[in-house]
Amino acid sequence: MRKLARDLGVELASVPATGPGGIITREDVLAYSARSEPRTLATYAGDDSPWLSDAGTGSSVTPDGRQTRVPVKSVRKRTAEAMVQSAFTAPHVTEFHTVDVTKTMKLVAKLREDREFKDVRVTPLLITARALLLAVRRHPDINASWDEAAQEIVYKHYVNLGIAAATPRGLVVPNIKDAHRLDLKGLAQGLSDLTATARAGRTTPADMSDGTITITNVGVFGIDTGTPILNPGEAAILAFGAIREQPWVHKGKIKKRWVTQLALSFDHRLVDGALGAYVLSDVAKILEDPAQALVWG
Known part of the structure; x- marks a missing residue:
């Protein structure tokens, strides 16, 4: 497997494992390599350089061959409008945390072997989602929105957990409705259903409405x-x-551990630096030691 990854220029540590016990399979490496491949470029007669051309997009190359113009489709247009509105309306602040997630990786491997989870996909994202839900329960002020028209802050007593998904049609952010009510297996099923629907291009406006917090x-x-x-x-x-x-x-000695980085962006009108730090710290504590979820859960 290492030779295949080396030949394809893939870093094994970055490949999501789907095999038994958290093993990275040949299919995992090939799928990761395929996702990393740049889009195929099309060439045109008399043109020395390739230009982007995707069948079915309605794209056209300018007469001089120096540009490709692609119509903005509805999903990408809505995404662009939403991101511009957010970036220029809400004052963004981002905090960062580097975390040792070795215990989370061991838990993921155990859950993949558990018969209760045999029909759902278990990944570190599942534990992260659970950690965020618990952090929201402990710090509910983070689960809010700013109503400019009414000049009110709206605190949500439910969590519709958004998961940003890259699709051929563009970025979509469907959400798991009432995710705070789900157990771990229910959350895993919700994540699987959400991503499968998004990749199939079947995400509806209702699936993306009324989100309260996103990963x-x-x-x-x-x-x-x-x-x-x-x-x-x-x-x-x-x-x-x-x-x-x-x-x-780790315990006073330098060891090889599984490490990740978390970043929490928040609306500074609603969330101050301390609240953001509390939420991010809680997520990190659970990823460092998933047993903490039993104490807070």
């Missing part, structure tokens, strides 16, 4: 962290970075 899993692209833009109508978004084996001081 964006940039780690699936091998990215360590970022400064995510808030989903409109929400006060916070958590970026979950790639999990890598790194040297880490």
